[in-house]
Amino acid sequence: MVRNPLQAMTRRPSEFLRSSWPWRSALYLLSGGVIGGATALVAAALAAAGVLLTVALLGLVILAAMAFSGVLVGGFERWRLRLVDLDPIETPHRRPAEPGYRSWLATRFREPATWRELAFTAMSLLVLCWVDLGVIGLAVYVPVQVAILGAYDDVNGGLLLLVSVPFGLGLAVCSMYVLAAWAGARAALTRAVLAPRDDELGDRLIAVTASRARLVDLFELERSRIERDLHDGAQQRLTALIMRLGLLKLDVDGPAREGVDEALTQARAALDDVRELIRGIHPKVLSDRGLAAAVRDIAGRGPVPVDVDLDLPRLPAPLELTAYFIVSEALANVGKHSGATHAGVRGRVEDGRLWMEIRDDGHGGADPARGTGLTGLADRTAVHDGTLMIASPLGGPTVLRVELPCE
Known part of the structure; x- marks a missing residue:
C-alpha cells in the first residue's frame, strides 16, 4: 500500500495521475504556504511588539509565549502531515507529573522536543512556507501560461495554439510530479524533526x-x-x-x-x-508459607494428580501472587480442557529469574486464540516483564513455561 507521495511516484504514470496523491500534495503545500505566510506576518508583528514593550515587562511575556509557540505549531504540523503521510507521528512530549500550567511549562522547558519544534517553526516561517508557495505557484502558472500562449498568435492563424495546449498539458503532468516530490521531501523533513527520538520513547x-x-x-x-x-x-x-x-x-x-x-x-x-x-x-497459605506451599495446596485439591517439584525461596509478594495465579489457572485448564491423567509442576530461581513449568499428558492443541485462559496468563506475565512460552502439539503433551524477573 502506498503511504506517501514519494512511494506513489514510483508507480506507473497512469496509476499516479489517477490517484489522490497529486491533489493531496497540492493541498498540503497550499495549506502550508498560506497558513505559514499568515503566521509569519503575525509572528513578525508580535516580535516587534515584544521588543518595544520589553521595558513594560509585557514584552517579555509576549516573547516567552512565542518561545513556546513551537509546541502548538509542532502539534499542528504532525496533524497536517496526515495529508501526505499515512503513518502518524506520535507526540514526543511527556505528560506533566502534576496538573496546572506551571508543571506544563516546566516540563516543556526541559524537553529537547520543545526546542526542536521552535527551530522547525522558525524554519517554516522563514523558508519552508515561501518555498511551498513558490512551488505551487510555478506548478500552476507555467503550464497555464504555456497552454494559453497560442491564444495570442494572430500571425499563424492559431496554429501555435495546437502546439501550446498539448505542451501545456504535458507540463501540467510534470508539475504534478514536482508537487509530489516537494511534498514528499517536506514531509520527510517534518518527520525527521518532529517525530520522537528513541530516548524520548x-x-x-x-x-x-x-x-x-x-x-x-x-x-x-x-x-x-x-x-x-x-x-x-x-x-x-x-x-x-x-x-x-x-x-x-x-x-x-x-x-x-x-x-x-x-x-x-x-x-x-x-x-x-x-x-x-x-x-x-489471596490464599492465606501463600502469605504465611510462600509460593511452594501454596502451589502444593492447589495441586492437592485438583481433579488431576499433580507432581510438585519446587525449590523456591521466599520472593516479593507481588511476584509470588502472580506466579501463584498463573499456576492456578494453568492447573485449572489442565482439569477442564486437557483430558490429562497426570500433570507436573517444576520451578526454580536461577540467575535472578523465577521459572516455572507446568506439564500435562493430555491431548494438547492448546491455543491462546481459542480463549482457554492462556491470554490472561500472558497478560499477568507481561505485567512483570516476564515471558510465557507454550508448546502444545495435537496429541500432547502440553508444556507451559513462565519466566519472571525477581527484581
Whole structure:
C-alpha cells in the first residue's frame, strides 16, 4: 500500500495521475504556504511588539509565549502531515507529573522536543512556507501560461495554439510530479524533526512501566483489603451463625429440628463458598508459607494428580501472587480442557529469574486464540516483564513455561 507521495511516484504514470496523491500534495503545500505566510506576518508583528514593550515587562511575556509557540505549531504540523503521510507521528512530549500550567511549562522547558519544534517553526516561517508557495505557484502558472500562449498568435492563424495546449498539458503532468516530490521531501523533513527520538520513547516506556507497576500494587492492596473484609466480616458472621444454629438444634424437636438442620447445612455451604472465595482472592497459605506451599495446596485439591517439584525461596509478594495465579489457572485448564491423567509442576530461581513449568499428558492443541485462559496468563506475565512460552502439539503433551524477573 502506498503511504506517501514519494512511494506513489514510483508507480506507473497512469496509476499516479489517477490517484489522490497529486491533489493531496497540492493541498498540503497550499495549506502550508498560506497558513505559514499568515503566521509569519503575525509572528513578525508580535516580535516587534515584544521588543518595544520589553521595558513594560509585557514584552517579555509576549516573547516567552512565542518561545513556546513551537509546541502548538509542532502539534499542528504532525496533524497536517496526515495529508501526505499515512503513518502518524506520535507526540514526543511527556505528560506533566502534576496538573496546572506551571508543571506544563516546566516540563516543556526541559524537553529537547520543545526546542526542536521552535527551530522547525522558525524554519517554516522563514523558508519552508515561501518555498511551498513558490512551488505551487510555478506548478500552476507555467503550464497555464504555456497552454494559453497560442491564444495570442494572430500571425499563424492559431496554429501555435495546437502546439501550446498539448505542451501545456504535458507540463501540467510534470508539475504534478514536482508537487509530489516537494511534498514528499517536506514531509520527510517534518518527520525527521518532529517525530520522537528513541530516548524520548524510552523515557515514555519507563514512565508507562512505572505507572503499570503502581497499578499492580494498588490492585494487590485492594485485593488484600477485600480478602481481609471477607475473612474478618462475612466468614466470622457465618461461623457465629453456624454455632447459634448448632445450639438451637439442641433445643428443638420434630419439624423445627429438620428446618434447623437444613439452615445449618446451607450456612456451612455458604461458609465453604466464602472460604473458597477468600482462597481465590489471596490464599492465606501463600502469605504465611510462600509460593511452594501454596502451589502444593492447589495441586492437592485438583481433579488431576499433580507432581510438585519446587525449590523456591521466599520472593516479593507481588511476584509470588502472580506466579501463584498463573499456576492456578494453568492447573485449572489442565482439569477442564486437557483430558490429562497426570500433570507436573517444576520451578526454580536461577540467575535472578523465577521459572516455572507446568506439564500435562493430555491431548494438547492448546491455543491462546481459542480463549482457554492462556491470554490472561500472558497478560499477568507481561505485567512483570516476564515471558510465557507454550508448546502444545495435537496429541500432547502440553508444556507451559513462565519466566519472571525477581527484581
